[in-house]
Amino acid sequence: MSLTDLIYLSQKSLRSNILRSVLTSLGIIIGVSSVITMISIGSGARQEVEEQIERFGSNNLILRSQSSSNRGVSMGANSINTLTLKDMEALKNELPAISAIAPRVSLSTQIIANGNNWLATVTGTTNDYFNLGNWKFELGRSFQDDELDSGSRVAIIGKTVQKNLFGTDSPIDEVIRINKVPFTVIGLLDAKGGTAWADLDDTIVVPLKTAKQRLVAKKFPGDQIRSMTINVSSSDLLFKTEKDIDTVMRKLHKISANGNPDFVIRNYAQFLNARQESSRVMSILLATVAGISLIVGGIGIMNIMLVTVTERTKEIGVCMSVGAKKRDILLQFLIESLMISLIGGLIGIGLGLGVIFGVSEYFNWKMSLDYFSLVLSFVFSSSIGIIFGFYPARKAANLNPIDALRYE
Amino acid sequence: MIKIDSISKEYVMGDNKLLALNNVNVSILNGEFVSIMGSSGSGKSTLMNIIGCLDVPSSGDYFFKDENISNFNANKLAELRNREIGFIFQNFNLLPRLNALENVVLPLLYSGKNQKERNNLALKALENVGLKDRIHHRPNQLSGGQQQRVSIARAIAGSPKLILADEPTGALDSKTSIEIMKILNDLNAKGITVVLVTHEDDIAKYASRIIKMKDGQIIEDKKNVPN
Ligand SMILES: Nc1ncnc2c1ncn2[C@@H]1O[C@H](COP(=O)(O)OP(=O)(O)O)[C@@H](O)[C@H]1O
Numbered sequence A: 001m002s003l004t005d006l007i008y009l010s011q012k013s014l015r016s017n018i019l020r021s022v023l024t025s026l027g028i029i030i031g032v033s034s035v036i037t038m039i040s041i042g043s044g045a046r047q048e049v050e051e052q053i054e055r056f057g058s059n060n061l062i063l064r065s066q067s068s069s070n071r072g073v074s075m076g077a078n079s080i081n082t083l084t085l086k087d088m089e090a091l092k093n094e095l096p097a098i099s100a101i102a103p104r105v106s107l108s109t110q111i112i113a114n115g116n117n118w119l120a121t122v123t124g125t126t127n128d129y130f131n132l133g134n135w136k137f138e139l140g141r142s143f144q145d146d147e148l149d150s151g152s153r154v155a156i157i158g159k160t161v162q163k164n165l166f167g168t169d170s171p172i173d174e175v176i177r178i179n180k181v182p183f184t185v186i187g188l189l190d191a192k193g194g195t196a197w198a199d200l201d202d203t204i205v206v207p208l209k210t211a212k213q214r215l216v217a218k219k220f221p222g223d224q225i226r227s228m229t230i231n232v233s234s235s236d237l238l239f240k241t242e243k244d245i246d247t248v249m250r251k252l253h254k255i256s257a258n259g260n261p262d263f264v265i266r267n268y269a270q271f272l273n274a275r276q277e278s279s280r281v282m283s284i285l286l287a288t289v290a291g292i293s294l295i296v297g298g299i300g301i302m303n304i305m306l307v308t309v310t311e312r313t314k315e316i317g318v319c320m321s322v323g324a325k326k327r328d329i330l331l332q333f334l335i336e337s338l339m340i341s342l343i344g345g346l347i348g349i350g351l352g353l354g355v356i357f358g359v360s361e362y363f364n365w366k367m368s369l370d371y372f373s374l375v376l377s378f379v380f381s382s383s384i385g386i387i388f389g390f391y392p393a394r395k396a397a398n399l400n401p402i403d404a405l406r407y408e
Numbered sequence B: 001m002i003k004i005d006s007i008s009k010e011y012v013m014g015d016n017k018l019l020a021l022n023n024v025n026v027s028i029l030n031g032e033f034v035s036i037m038g039s040s041g042s043g044k045s046t047l048m049n050i051i052g053c054l055d056v057p058s059s060g061d062y063f064f065k066d067e068n069i070s071n072f073n074a075n076k077l078a079e080l081r082n083r084e085i086g087f088i089f090q091n092f093n094l095l096p097r098l099n100a101l102e103n104v105v106l107p108l109l110y111s112g113k114n115q116k117e118r119n120n121l122a123l124k125a126l127e128n129v130g131l132k133d134r135i136h137h138r139p140n141q142l143s144g145g146q147q148q149r150v151s152i153a154r155a156i157a158g159s160p161k162l163i164l165a166d167e168p169t170g171a172l173d174s175k176t177s178i179e180i181m182k183i184l185n186d187l188n189a190k191g192i193t194v195v196l197v198t199h200e201d202d203i204a205k206y207a208s209r210i211i212k213m214k215d216g217q218i219i220e221d222k223k224n225v226p227n
């Protein structure tokens, strides 16, 4: 008996009781749609985290000054800068786990070039800034040592700044005026795209010394800086180093262990971990739902198949009387339960896709659909059908021809 | 063609033992038309089912075409039924979801014939029983006589050598019964061995030999001149 014949006979008997077949596959439907949703939540989160790491660099801590409330009236976020280049040197010397530090001063100001006006954030820093932040160059180059040391008026700009000042033309060697000070553009950064908070490409980078002398001399006097990006040599050391930085900074700034610090350490990895953790919890929840409903669905299939075998005992006897072997009967019922579970699988895949698109539209939560999950659902549902359909099918196949025929 | 050698069949129900067949010996030759008669419970169906390899005896030997099949396994018996034997039942035993053609094709599915060959054989069988214009009807769309003709077509589709009919007219009126018996007669005339169980004298008379049973034993076995 060929597979097509078996499938033909199975669909005949399934179609004679469509409602029952669909209700039977309900457990599989829920199970499979949970599996698909679970996998796409998990891989969506992983992908998002990877993208963020790609964007901001991995193993980075941000140390920035913070006006604390016991220093009197706060004068806005940028009003008091307690971090200095001395702090930076001290951290580098005391903590070997730190592999690089990029200091940063910044201001938001008017840029004029090519007859155009643009408001951009200007960052004064060193070349480490590009490495730690995963910045790539589309055109031009980073700063040379003598440019950093002498405070040259050179600038590296982001894609958004280029677009607004020069359109699609190359900005290299063009002169832009930052706060009326002319700078020569030496590099163009690759696009990073926006985040929920900011357009990362709306940026201009100049040497730290140049910025401090010509742009922010009043705002950041002496060796004051706004913040530093600290790169830790390995992710295992991230949390320990965060604590060590806190200790060293308290010592440098003479703040007691329980006093209010005048700095804050941001651990971006922590945020990513939290995001990953919450999606992991969600996935575990869905996996539980999927597991339970697949088992319940399997038992449902087994139950219905046992009923079917009993209902059709006489038919089985008729088939045996005209020459059906045990194997023919076994396959016939296995194919039937397989079809029930595959129908459930297909509906489940449809439902799962609906849930994925619904959730990603509504919650703006990144979900990525991979074909692996579709294949997995198919394998899952068909094995459920075969595993739970086997016992009823074997029961049918082992019937005695004459007993089956005489069954009323 | 068939040799039943001191076959007994015992049913055990709890403490009770029931001897449905008690040391039966009978031989049936190729091309014979045999009627088995007897009152209800005399063991006719039990004997038929053993001849048809649907059931196995408790003791004794069964030779089919000179081959002792007493120790055949379930699969070999299924093959034998498929190739050599056609069954006709009192209540037709057609599959309700399949149409006439599909019901007739069923035994050919199990013999592994290809689709074209199957359909040709099934159509020929349905034509033989005069149902060519009803092939797409399902059993519940057919009369009792038509259903029985479908089941005859199913029995002969695979060209078996032996047709076993257990009270084939039991559920039919007398006019339809005569039609069915004519078909069986024609089949026998073509050389097919027919064994028929009935308790009606009129029906039994179509046969060339009549066996009478009582309490699991053969009490009479004589030639008959069919009218
Ligand atoms: N599966 C069975 N279990 C128990 N007793 C049975 C079974 N099949 C038949 N019998 C008994 O065997 C005897 C012969 O039955 P059967 O061959 O069907 O008689 P007939 O067909 O001549 O009416 C009866 O007494 C019947 O009750």
Ligand SMILES: [Mg+2]
Pocket: B044, B045, B046
């Ligand atoms: Mg009987």
